[in-house]
Amino acid sequence: MNKLSIKSIIDFRKKSDRRKKTFAQNLQIEKEKKETDGGGDYWVICLSAISNAFKHNDNSIIIDKIHEFEAKYENTDLKRTKDMYERNIAILYKYEDYDFSRWIPKVNFQTIKKHRPDFLLNIKGLQVEALPHHVFTFQDENKEIGAIWFIAQLDGYERDELAMFTDILHRYLELNFSKKYIINAEFCIAVDVVNQIEISYAQILKDNIPLKLNSTLEEIRKLM
Known part of the structure; x- marks a missing residue:
């Protein structure tokens, strides 16, 4: 089953x-x-970055991931891939200054x-x-x-x-x-x-x- x-x-x-x-x-x-x-894999960029930032209580993980995937966004012409990067990056921007300690x-x-x-x-x-x-x-x-x-x-x-x-x-x-x-x-x-x-x-x-x-x-x- x-x-x-x-x-x-x-x-x-x-x-x-x-x-x-x-x-x-x-x-x-x-x-x-x-x-x-x-x-699934569609959201893995933002979810893994947020998860790691929480674990280490370190917002630089979010910022580094934003920079990494903004560069990848610029280097692809595939619309589906661009959309995926754009949506994940938009979520990461919401958490670049987030206080993860409130969950710790x-x-x-x-x-x-x-x-x-x-x-x-x-x-x-x-x-x-x-x-x-x-x-x-x-x-x-x-x-x-x-x-x-x-x-x-x-x-x-x-x-x-x-x-x-x-x-x-x-x-x-x-x-x-x-x-x-x-x-x-x-x-x-x-x-x-x-x-x-x-x-x-x-x-x-x-x-x-x-x-x-x-x-x-x-x-x-x-x-x-």
Whole structure:
């Protein structure tokens, strides 16, 4: 059975009834998929730069990447490639002076190694993919854990859609780390880098943001 990205689950919700059924039935047909929740290779320029700038709390990484790809933009005549560079660079400009420390715990912040087999979660009998850019530990009174996921899509995401990324991110932490660490809901964060909005799991709890992942997966399962 094919794995589901959060992006594909969000796209499913927007389909007609006929196309929803086709989508659900096609999940049982194994095929290679190249796109990920982060938007695949199309957004890799901005997502990798933002991810590295966060990890090192260093905006020069963003600035260097802007200069690198502005030069590449000038040296290509292919419209699709120019569009890709232009859109990625436009996002990077939003983060060249960004205060990444607001997402970084103050005490003993340390990123930890991720294991790719852990990225797949079995929910409602379906394989759902969580792809955090960083998982990190920190310590105040207790040893805590958090994660951050940078996401890009051409027009960005609605608030309840972005919450689906945060939801699966929190489940990923619960499944893989809750026996050893306390999950800090404030630092379980999904970031829409296009619209520059973020949702932590603490916000979901505080604002009672509807979580639509389970109901959507149930709908998919019924159509299979």
